[in-house]
Amino acid sequence: KIPTTLLHSLEGMSDLDWEKLLKLQCQDGSFLFSPSSTAFAFMQTRDNNCLEYLRNAIKSFNGGVPNVFPVDLFEHIWIVDRLQRLGISRYFEEEIKECLDYVHRYWTDKGICWARCSHVQDIDDTAMAFRLLRLHGYQVSADVFKNFEKDGEFFCFPGQSNQAVTGMFNLYRASQLAFSREEILKNAREFSFNYLQVKQERDELIDKWIIMKDLPGEIGFALEIPWYASLPRVETRFYI
Secondary structure, eight states: OOOOGGGGGGGGOOSOOHHHHGGGOOTTSOBTTBHHHHHHHHHHHOOHHHHHHHHHHHHHTTTOOOSSOOOHHHHHHHHHHHHHHTTOGGGGHHHHHHHHHHHHHTOOTTOOOSSTTOSSOOHHHHHHHHHHHHHTTOOOOGGGGGGGEETTEEOSSTTOOOOOHHHHHHHHHHHTTOOTTOHHHHHHHHHHHHHHHHHHHTTOOOOTTOOOSOHHHHHHHHHHSOGGGOOHHHHHHHHO
């Protein structure tokens, strides 16, 4: 009844109730934008929506498919973030506006995922999008993070019980754009800061979801110097 990230890996499961699962299918015919999961679903059900998604994916990649398709919101968000952090965003103001307009179009009160119209939301993309949209004057509510909070802790996906370094790092970055009386962001900042600090002390600032030259150094810099106290050009030099 409730969509979860397990929809992305159906090919690894058996004895599935396909009648119920087909009700959790994404608008594009996929199962959480996974070609392999969707291919398995098609083999089991012969569902035409699955087939159309797979045909579209194969056509888009000239006969092959990536492990996730599409990733349109992720692409738009991270492009803007990287342009800003490299200190060259002023050369791409029109393109940045187009990207953020696109992201805002698919923004929901529960957050977003790496692709539009997802039944599942994640804190990584939601936090990054929230921060960029608020920085550029879009109206987005901090209440979106209540979807990822339970008993004072924040998680990567609603209903799950784990955190990831990059997800908590982006939550920490987003929490620094809090307005007055936004208690959820105050709680998010405290939790993410403590989480990252513990990981730093244990030398565990690693994450399978991202490849970076110096993730521990980047997080250490952010923990030491809050966003409101940072100098953009100094941060850009560090990031390069």
